[in-house]
Amino acid sequence: MTNQNPRQDIAGADVMDSRRTFEIVRAGMKRRQSAEKRFRLYGLLAILLGLTFLSVLFVSIIGNGYTAFAQTYVKIPVYFDPAGIDPEGTRDPDTLNTADYSALVKASLREMFPAVTERGERRELYSIISTGAGFELRDSVLDDPALIGTRQDIWLVADDEIDMLMKGHVDRTVPELDRRVKDNQIAWVDQLNSEGRVEKRFNTNFFLAGDSRDPELAGIRGALVGSFYPLLLTLILSFPIGVAAAVYLEEFAPRNRLTDLIEVNINNLAAVPSIVFGLLGLAVFINFFGLPRSAPIVGAFVLTLMTLPTIIIASRVALKSVPPSIREAALGVGASPMQAMFYHVLPLAMPGMLTGTIIGMAQALGETAPLLMIGMVAFIVSIPGGIFDPATVLPVQIFLWADSPERGFVERTSAAIMVLLAFLILMNAIAVILRKRFERRW
C-alpha cells in the first residue's frame, strides 16, 4: 500500500492527464524545431563569415606576394678589365676588394648601347641594373681571380623598377613624367628582352640576403636569423621556468592568500598589453642592466616575460587534468611527492604543456610592439651572428617594408608575411601532432 504510484492515486486529476501532456508537447514541437534550425544556421553563417575573411586575407597576401619569389635578371657581357680591377697585377685581395666593379657594368652597358651618349640618358641606362650588381661581380672575382682579363656573359640583378616593369606593375600608358620608369628605359629593356637577355628567375636573394634600401637586394635572412635567436632563447628560458612555476603552484604550494594573489597576478599578466612589456624591457634590461639595444638577448627576455603566463596557465591546466588516482597510486606505494610528480604526473601532463609552450612561442614569433620599444626596429643590413648583435625580427621587418615607399617592397612585404604565416602554421601543426602523438588514455 505504501508503494503506490502517486500517478495512480490522482488519476482523475485533469492536470496530470498524459494525453494532455502529449498535446502540449506536440503543439510546441514546431517552434522548438525551428529554433534549433535557426541556431544551426547562425553557427553555419558564423563559420562561413570567418572562412570568407580568411580566404580574402590569403588571396590578397598570396596574390600580392607570390611575384616576389621571382626576380628579373639581365644578361650582360662583362669584360673584367685588368686595368680597372687590378692595375698592378698583384691579385692582392685588398686591391680586388676595393676596385670599382660598377664601372665594369657601366662600361658593358655603354658598349651594348653605343647610341647613348648624353649624361642624363646614360644615367638612366645604368639604372637598369641594380646598384648591387657591382658587389656581385666583386664576389665572383674574389672567388675566382682567373676571371680577370676575360669576357663573360653574366646574369645580373635588374633594378627594382625594371623588375616591376617586367612583372607588369608599370602602366605604359601613363604619361612619362608620372612614371618612375622612363620611355628610354622601356625601349632598352624591350630590346634586351627581344634578344633573350632578360629573364625571371627564382629569387634566391630574398632568402639569402639581409635588409636593404633597394628592394631587389632586400632579403629576409637577417630577419629570420634575428627571429631565431630570441625565439630559441625564449624557449630555453620560459619553458623550464614556466613548467617549474606551474608544478610548484599546482602540486606543492600551500593554498593561502599569498598563492591566491600570485595566481590572480599570473592571470593578469597574461592580459597585459605587450607594449608594456617592451617599456619594461627598455627600462630594466637596457637602461638599468645596460644590455645592448636592438639585441636578441633583450628581445628574448621581454618575450620570456610575455610568454611565461601563457605557459604557466597551460601547464597548470595540463597538470589539473591528470587524474588524482595516478598521484594516489604513486603515493600509495611510497613515492615521495617529487617522485610521483616526475615519474607519473609530469609525463602525463607533458603534451598539454608542450602545446601551451608552442602556442606561446608562436605568439612570441608574431610579436612586434615590445620589440619596437627595445630598438629591434633599426635598419640592419648585416645578418646577426649572435645574441648580442643588433637584429630585427620577421614581423618588425614586415613593418619596416610596409613603411617603405618603393613599389618593389609591396610584394616583398606580402612575401615576408607568407613566410611568417608558414612558420606559424608549422608551429601550430607541431603542437597538434605532439598532442595527438603523446596523448595517453587512462
Place this chain on the structure above:
Amino acid sequence: MSSVDTIEEAVQLKRANFKQAAGHMDSLTRKQEQRETEGDVRVENPRLRCNDVNVYYGEKHAVMGVNLDIGRNEVIAMIGPSGCGKSTFLRCLNRMNDTIVGCRVTGQIFMDEQDINASGIDVVPLRATVGMVFQKPNPFPKSIWENVAFGPRIHGLAQNKAELEEMVVTSLQRAGLWEEVKDRLEQPGTGLSGGQQQRLCIARTIAVNPEVILMDEPCSALDPIATAVIEDLIDELRELYSIVIVTHSMQQAARVSQRTAYFHLGNLIEVGETTQIFTNPVHKLTEDYITGRFG
C-alpha cells in the same frame, strides 16, 4: 489495492510516512556523540594499534575516538553505511589523509612501538610498509612491467636488473596475474580488464613487500567473477600480510575476513570475530545494519 480514494487522503498518508522517516533520522543524529565500542578491540601482538584516532575535515568530525588493533596475518573487514568514516579511518593507517587539504588527524597509531602520526615520521617508509589498493583500479598508464617495477625501483630494493625482474615476477605470481600477462609485460597496464587491473594494482603494492595492505572497496568496480578471484587472492595473501579491507558488501566481509569492525557515523560501534558479528551482533545498530534494516 487502494484504500486511498481521494487525493487528500493520499497526501495525508505521504505526510505521515515522511514524519515517520524524519523521526527516524532524528533518532540517528542524536546518537552522534561518541560512545564505547562493543567487543574486544585489542589483540595479542598487534601489527598496528590505534589509540583514540579522530579525523576532522575542517569543522566536520568524521572519525571519533577510534581504538582498534590490526592483528598479524589477519583480514579485518570494515563495514558500515556510506559516510560512516570507514574509508577515512583506513586512510589514516598509511597517512594518505595528509594529501587532503583541510584534513586533520589526532590520536596515536602505533607500529612497532612507534607512533606513525608523531612529528618527524616520514611517510615514505610508512607507505612502503603499509601499502594501499584503491577502489577504482588505477594502474599507471605504462607497461605492466613498469607498473610493478615502480615501487622497488624508487625505493632501491633491487641491487640489479635480475633481482628487479625476480621481484616483478614474484609479485605478479602472488597476485595471480602471472599466467595471464607473462607474454605481454610490455603492453600498457591500462589495456587489461578491470579485474586484471585491480590484481595488477595488488601486485604493484606487494612488490615493495609491505607488512600491511589496505584495501578500499577493491571490488566495487568489478563484476562478480573478478570479485571472486580477488577474494580468493586476499585469502591467500593473508599468509604473508595483514589486510584491512573496507567493503560495502557484507557477503564479502563474511567471506574474506576473520574479524569485522562496524562503523556508524564516525564511531566504531562493534568489533569482533566475523562469525560472531554476522550471527550474533551485540549492538542494536550492528544488528540493524547486517539485517538490512538500513544502510
